[in-house]
Amino acid sequence: MVLTADERYRLKCLFEMLKQHSYSTVVHSHNVERVTSYMGAALSLSVVEQEKLYYGALMHDIGKLHVPLQILNKRSELTRSEFNVIQMHPKTGVDMCRNIIQDRDILSMIGLHHINENGTGYGDTSNDLEHNKLVKVVHIADVVSALFETRAYKKPFSEHEVIGILQDDTKLFNSRLKDIVISNIAVIRSLVVSSYLASKA
Numbered sequence: 001m002v003l004t005a006d007e008r009y010r011l012k013c014l015f016e017m018l019k020q021h022s023y024s025t026v027v028h029s030h031n032v033e034r035v036t037s038y039m040g041a042a043l044s045l046s047v048v049e050q051e052k053l054y055y056g057a058l059m060h061d062i063g064k065l066h067v068p069l070q071i072l073n074k075r076s077e078l079t080r081s082e083f084n085v086i087q088m089h090p091k092t093g094v095d096m097c098r099n100i101i102q103d104r105d106i107l108s109m110i111g112l113h114h115i116n117e118n119g120t121g122y123g124d125t126s127n128d129l130e131h132n133k134l135v136k137v138v139h140i141a142d143v144v145s146a147l148f149e150t151r152a153y154k155k156p157f158s159e160h161e162v163i164g165i166l167q168d169d170t171k172l173f174n175s176r177l178k179d180i181v182i183s184n185i186a187v188i189r190s191l192v193v194s195s196y197l198a199s200k201a
Contacts, residue, residue, distance in 0.1 A: 002051045010100045018065045022072050025064050027193055033057040034191040035141035042180050056109025057138050063093030075152045091124035109138045118171040136174045144181055150194040159185045
């Protein structure tokens with residue numbers, strides 16, 4: 001096992017706290033986990049890599065536990081100061097989980113999942129983290145899941161629209177991962193539950 005029983009229990013407790021704070025974020029996290037699991041199988045990742053991917057995907061937004069709900073659930077465009085708060089969630093997540101786990105790959109997925117293929121974006125660049133293939137899988141799964149989800153501020157994108165976004169991209173995503181998503185778009189769409197609608201159920 002990648003994590004000890006104690007580490008798994010403590011991460012579960014953190015995740016339960018996130019569920020109480022923002023259920024829609026928890027639903028989104030499960031969506032990302034399902035998409036990354038599918039992509040991990042397509043990439044023939046090892047059992048250890050798949051386990052790391054599971055925890056990295058599930059915990060990638062744990063830092064949003066410290067983002068106010070009025071920002072997370074805002075229907076209109078975020079102000080610059082509000083976006084600055086959002087941008088802190090990867091580093092906050094790493095700081096929270098570093099006290100629980102030591103696995104560098106899982107911490108990297110939490111801290112760097114908003115870093116693009118060309119190095120742009122935002123994340124926890126202050127720690128000794130690595131922008132590796134697992135991070136890149138979580139990155140694209142995070143974006144694709146968000147596009148397919150209904151949010152307070154948007155309707156879900158269609159499969160055709162998501163494919164168009166990925167095909168037009170030249171700098172955000174790893175090309176091999178884009179091909180996997182595009183080639184399996186219907187299956188990936190079926191894995192995504194609308195986080196906004198689920199939070200209203």
